[in-house]
Amino acid sequence: MGNKKRYSEYQRKYYQDHKEELKEYSKKYRKEHKENYKQYDKKYHIDHSENRKQYRQEHKTEITEYYLDNKEKLKEYMKQYRQTPEGKATSQRGCTKRRSNEKEIVNTLTAKEWENILKKYKFKCAYCGCEFDLFNRPEKDHVIPISKGGNNTKENIVPACRACNAKKHDKILK
Secondary structure, eight states, X not given: OOHHHHHHHHHHHHHHHTHHHHHHHHHHHHHHTHHHHHHHHHHHHHHTHHHHHHHHHHTHHHHHHHHHHTHHHHHHHXXXXXXXXXXXXXXXXXXXXXXXXXXXXXXXXXXXXXHHHHHHXXXXXXXXXXXXXXXXXXXXXXXXXXXXXXXBSGGGEEEEOHHHHHHHTTOOOO
């Protein structure tokens, strides 16, 4: 038996014997080096975008069939995802994307930033001070409206109740 084969067997056995602690270590390491992984992921997607395009073209029918076969399952998944803070932020960015392309505005507001804004305002309307609850939900109000050149960034967003947001419309309050 060659060294490569013995070493390979040793690695396999070691992994099986220490599976849980290796998973924990990997999870901890990834958490501590999160920024490096983000940069790596971005670079990887940029470097391999042509490969993904080619794969999608070559396997178009299989991909289409998968989506058709799992339509209800995917629909339910997306419905649940849109209920999460990340899903809501993604949806909001998507809705604003068309306008941002037209106006060339900055569109960087994330779910975490929105949560921080709500905490900063103590989950109250920035204009009238009413508390948000199940029936009076917060809305993202642009201090400088997008139609007037405002951006969709944390610096330009305040929480507002529906009444105040509708009343303000596209005015710039001073």
